Amino acid sequence: EPEVTQTPSHQVTQMGQEVILRCVPISNHLYFYWYRQILGQKVEFLVSFYNNEISEKSEIFDDQFSVERPDGSNFTLKIRSTKLEDSAMYFCASNAMGRGGDEQYFGPGTRLTVT
Amino acid sequence: QKEVEQNSGPLSVPEGAIASLNCTYSDRGSQSFFWYRQYSGKSPELIMFIYSNGDKEDGRFTAQLNKASQYVSLLIRDSQPSDSATYLCAVIGTDSWGKFQFGAGTQVVVTP
Numbered sequence: 001e002p003e004v005t006q007t008p009s010h011q012v013t014q015m016g017q018e019v020i021l022r023c024v025p026i027s028n029h030l031y032f033y034w035y036r037q038i039l040g041q042k043v044e045f046l047v048s049f050y051n052n053e054i055s056e057k058s059e060i061f062d063d064q065f066s067v068e069r070p071d072g073s074n075f076t077l078k079i080r081s082t083k084l085e086d087s088a089m090y091f092c093a094s095n096a097m098g099r100g101g102d103e104q105y106f107g108p109g110t111r112l113t114v115t
Numbered sequence: 116q117k118e119v120e121q122n123s124g125p126l127s128v129p130e131g132a133i134a135s136l137n138c139t140y141s142d143r144g145s146q147s148f149f150w151y152r153q154y155s156g157k158s159p160e161l162i163m164f165i166y167s168n169g170d171k172e173d174g175r176f177t178a179q180l181n182k183a184s185q186y187v188s189l190l191i192r193d194s195q196p197s198d199s200a201t202y203l204c205a206v207i208g209t210d211s212w213g214k215f216q217f218g219a220g221t222q223v224v225v226t227p
Contacts (some may be wrong), residue, residue, distance in 0.1 A: 031213055043159065043217040055212045091158050093227065095213065103149060104215065106158040 002026040002105035006092050013082055013115045021077045022112045023092030032075045033093040033104060034067065036060070043091070049075065082114045117142040119206050121218035128198075128225050134191040135222045138204030141185070147207040148180055148187045152200045153220065159203055162189070194225045 005024045013019050025032050034046040048055040049067055066078045075094075079086055087113050093104040118141045128134040138148075147166055151159035165171045165178040165187065176191040187206075191198055201220040208216060 033213065033215075035215070042219040043205075043215075045214045045216070048213050050212075056214050058214075102213075103161050103164050104213070105161065106151075109158045 002028075004092055004094055006090075006107035008110060009108065010111045010113070012115065015084055015114055017079050019079050019082055019112065021079075021090050021092075021112070023075045023077070023107055024073050025092065025094030026076055026105060027073070029094035029096050029105075031055075031095050031097065032067075032069070034077045035091045035093065035106075036088040037091065037109075038088045046077070046090075058066050079112075083114075084114050087112055087114045096113050117208055117216055119204055119216050119218040121202075121204050121221045123219060124201075124222035125224045126221055127168075128191075128194045128223060130194060130196060130209075130225055130227050132193050132194055134198065134223050134225070135206075136189045136191075136202050136223070138187045138189075138218055139185055140187070140204075140207075140216075142206065142208040142216075143182075143185060144209030145182075145185075145206045146209070148178070149205040149207075149215070150187075151203040151205060152198075153203055154200045159205075161201060162202075168208045191223070194200045196225050196227055199223060199225045 032049045037043045047057040089109045091109045092107040095102045095104045149164045150162040165180045174191045179188045197225045203220045204218040205215040
């Protein structure tokens with residue numbers, strides 16, 4: 001069964017450093033998402049992406065964040081200058097339709113720890 | 116601020132019993148509703164989705180939607196210890212292109 005994959009599973013970085021989280025969505029999916037979950041808190045939407053453009057982003061997704069689809073399979077989230085409060089689990093998700101009528105499939109997540 | 120609310124639990128359910136989970140949402144125009152299961156330290160795993168008022172059954176799970184009351188629920192029949200997890204309600208609102216608004220989740224503990 002196709003699945004979303006994410007690398008690395010755990011990333012430790014120092015405050016102020018740049019990190020890139022990688023995702024490989026399900027191959028026939030066209031809509032991609034990033035969510036984050038701070039320990040003990042709810043899953044929060046960051047950004048959605050379709051046709052090489054951001055479709056929607058939340059207030060969390062400020063200038064420190066960017067997304068890219070550098071090739072036909074990868075979807076990346078970059079945090080330019082990490083802060084302590086960026087420590088969280090980051091989930092990538094994808095679906096085939098994107099518009100309210102299709103379920104999203106989540107990757108296993110990357111645990112980001114900023115020290 | 117559009118909200119999705121769930122009781123945090125824990126909801127303790129004897130093995131073999133029915134677990135009943137509730138979710139309310141504030142965006143009256145929401146059209147799509149999803150239930151995910153999340154084990155500790157893992158990613159959300161889709162259980163089922165519902166778009167129309169009424170009941171939808173899938174195996175041991177039944178989702179119920181009442182748009183007039185802005186309420187969606189999940190029933191788990193014949194609960195098993197493996198059902199012990201946090202159950203997340205997710206809603207896509209009227210002005211959104213696929214953005215999930217999640218509730219905080221209800222922790223379910225199935226006791227043998």
